[in-house]
Amino acid sequence: MTDVLERKACLTGVGQSQVGRRLMRDPLELTLDACIAAIEDAGLTLDDIDGLSTYPGGVDLSPGFSGAGIIQVQDALRLELNWFTGGVEMPGQLGSVINACMAVATGLARHVLCFRSIWESTAQGTGGRGGFGVGNGGDGGPPRVGEEMQWTIPFRAYSPANWIGLFAQRHFHEFGTTREQMAQIPLNARKNAQLNPKAIYRDPLTMDDYLASRLISTPFCLYDCDVPVDGATAVIVSHADAAKDCRKPLLQVEAVGSALRGRPSWYLFDDLTTMAMRDAGKMLWERTDLMPADIDVAELYDGFSFLTMSWLEALGFCGKGESGPFIEGGQRIARDGELPLNTDGGQLSAGRLHGYGFLHEACVQLWGEGGERQVPGDPAVAVAAAGGGTQAGCLLLTRG
Amino acid sequence: MSEKPFRVLPELTETTRHFWEGGREGELRFPRCQECGTWVHPPTPICPGCLSKDLAVEAVSGTATVLTFTLNHQHWVPSPDHPYAIAIVELDEQEGLRLTTNVVNCAAEDVRIGMRVQVVFDQYEDVWIPLFQPVEGS
Ligand SMILES: [Zn+2]
Numbered sequence: 001m002t003d004v005l006e007r008k009a010c011l012t013g014v015g016q017s018q019v020g021r022r023l024m025r026d027p028l029e030l031t032l033d034a035c036i037a038a039i040e041d042a043g044l045t046l047d048d049i050d051g052l053s054t055y056p057g058g059v060d061l062s063p064g065f066s067g068a069g070i071i072q073v074q075d076a077l078r079l080e081l082n083w084f085t086g087g088v089e090m091p092g093q094l095g096s097v098i099n100a101c102m103a104v105a106t107g108l109a110r111h112v113l114c115f116r117s118i119w120e121s122t123a124q125g126t127g128g129r130g131g132f133g134v135g136n137g138g139d140g141g142p143p144r145v146g147e148e149m150q151w152t153i154p155f156r157a158y159s160p161a162n163w164i165g166l167f168a169q170r171h172f173h174e175f176g177t178t179r180e181q182m183a184q185i186p187l188n189a190r191k192n193a194q195l196n197p198k199a200i201y202r203d204p205l206t207m208d209d210y211l212a213s214r215l216i217s218t219p220f221c222l223y224d225c226d227v228p229v230d231g232a233t234a235v236i237v238s239h240a241d242a243a244k245d246c247r248k249p250l251l252q253v254e255a256v257g258s259a260l261r262g263r264p265s266w267y268l269f270d271d272l273t274t275m276a277m278r279d280a281g282k283m284l285w286e287r288t289d290l291m292p293a294d295i296d297v298a299e300l301y302d303g304f305s306f307l308t309m310s311w312l313e314a315l316g317f318c319g320k321g322e323s324g325p326f327i328e329g330g331q332r333i334a335r336d337g338e339l340p341l342n343t344d345g346g347q348l349s350a351g352r353l354h355g356y357g358f359l360h361e362a363c364v365q366l367w368g369e370g371g372e373r374q375v376p377g378d379p380a381v382a383v384a385a386a387g388g389g390t391q392a393g394c395l396l397l398t399r400g
Numbered sequence: 401m402s403e404k405p406f407r408v409l410p411e412l413t414e415t416t417r418h419f420w421e422g423g424r425e426g427e428l429r430f431p432r433c434q435e436c437g438t439w440v441h442p443p444t445p446i447c448p449g450c451l452s453k454d455l456a457v458e459a460v461s462g463t464a465t466v467l468t469f470t471l472n473h474q475h476w477v478p479s480p481d482h483p484y485a486i487a488i489v490e491l492d493e494q495e496g497l498r499l500t501t502n503v504v505n506c507a508a509e510d511v512r513i514g515m516r517v518q519v520v521f522d523q524y525e526d527v528w529i530p531l532f533q534p535v536e537g538s
Contacts, residue, residue, distance in 0.1 A: 130476065131476030131477070133408045134408065134476055134477050142408050144408070144409050144410055144411040145408055145409075145410055145411065146410065146411040146413070148442075150410035150411065150416065151442060151499070151500055152500045153408045153410075154407050154408055154409055154410050154527075154529055155407075155486060155500050155501050155502050155529070155531075156405065156407060156472065156476075156479075156484060156486060156502060157472075157486045157500055158408075158476040158477070159474070159476060161474065162470055162472055162486050165470035165472075165486075166468045166469065166470050166486065166487075166488055166500075167468070168470075169468050169469060169470055169513070170467065170468035170513065173468070173513045214473065215471070215473040215483070216472075216473060216474045217470045217471065217472045217473065217474060217486075218470050218471040218473070218483075219470075266500070267488045267498055267499070267500045268496065268498055270496070272467055272468050272488065
């Protein structure tokens with residue numbers, strides 16, 4: 001096996017701001033709340049932080065997509081950095097954490113503060129989530145689209161609900177997957193969210209509610225789409241040697257997956273029943289002797305319910321095309337099932353913290369801090385995965 | 401279609417003009433490698449098959465197969481024709497030569513994976529949008 005450098009990295013602290021709908025709070029303040037909480041959680045001080053990493057950086061790709069970039073956070077906390085990076089072209093949102101693992105492994109930094117901040121609920125206003133490219137062009141209509149967007153937007157495919165719906169429909173066609181099977185992802189998320197005091201939606205959700213809800217883009221209905229929120233999440237990545245000074249049991253990064261071997265496109269990926277997670281998931285298992293059966297808890301991206309199913313297949317929890325039968329009935333993925341999944345309610349019910357929520361929850365579970373939603377049996381191995389579509393990344397964590 | 405739905409239009413650039421204006425002559429056009437014959441989409445300065453820079457725009461037949469589709473119900477913009485069908489189609493000329501498009505001139509509910517379709521164009525200002533309709537008798 002190749003030298004698995006990420007094993008020199010540990011997660012030593014996590015932090016999260018207030019999370020909610022239309023908080024109308026300064027997104028930088030939310031970001032700093034999460035960052036300071038993570039540093040304190042690790043038992044570190046600002047002086048210990050010498051690295052900073054984020055996704056997507058200070059760019060305005062869509063309303064509220066970025067609450068803060070590197071520059072604002074470094075300056076607000078007066079950090080003295082040896083290494084930093086922020087950007088959107090990486091293996092999904094958790095690519096920024098994978099970058100941090102490599103920075104500590106190669107000696108560029110000892111303690112890296114990683115964050116993801118989002119304020120889409122406030123930024124989108126009361127009109128809710130819009131489509132891409134529709135814009136606000138005034139009397140002249142929206143501006144024309146260029147680059148990659150020109151190959152989807154003029155065909156009225158304004159939303160990831162459309163782009164990912166296309167994948168889901170192909171999966172349904174090839175493997176006989178059903179909406180009743182897919183429903184188990186949001187139903188399971190809601191059950192878990194009922195035990196998470198910070199979750200946005202905590203009312204019971206039934207199969208009847210799911211099947212009666214309005215369609216967005218087939219096969220997706222409203223409950224297959226995550227809920228935009230305001231909130232920020234931060235994690236500390238430390239070198240294993242430096243991590244010994246930290247307060248909590250070390251969570252070692254056992255392996256990461258960052259691959260992208262197909263075309264980076266919503267419609268040109270070779271296999272239309274999966275996406276970039278196929279490659280990231282495969283790579284993860286190429287870097288460890290652990291097996292899918294060793295996983296105690298799985299936190300898998302659910303921006304759309306189908307993405308979680310695709311991650312289940314990509315990570316080998318079931319065979320290709322078998323995620324429908326795998327989750328059918330919901331018992332297997334329940335909090336007390338053989339593979340507890342999205343134990344905080346995920347983005348579907350707890351809120352769209354955009355990737356970092358899954359890593360945060362994996363750490364919470366491994367530290368036994370889940371409170372009412374804590375998975376029984378003292379979980380010691382977790383996988384966190386984010387993205388899908390054209391970019392994806394995942395991390396395998398073990399408690400030392 | 402009784403009335404054209406609203407569309408956000410593409411910018412026309414020197415590398416994409418052939419695609420968006422081809423419909424004026426009823427042609428769906430892509431760059432094609434003159435060395436190895438590979439069709440290239442989206443346009444790039446080199447052939448991904450052989451790295452040749454000798455690319456020239458040529459027309460394809462316009463027949464394709466629906467690889468997948470989704471029926472869009474959400475009103476991202478106001479429009480009278482919901483749901484409408486968004487599809488990924490593969491042109492007959494080459495595996496992987498695909499477009500995201502709309503299947504038109506049939507009920508959205510009748511769109512199927514594997515359906516044979518043929519390009520038609522809908523003009524908006526200086527742009528000809530390539531859409532696809534079922535091939536007769538398929
Ligand atoms: Zn060539």
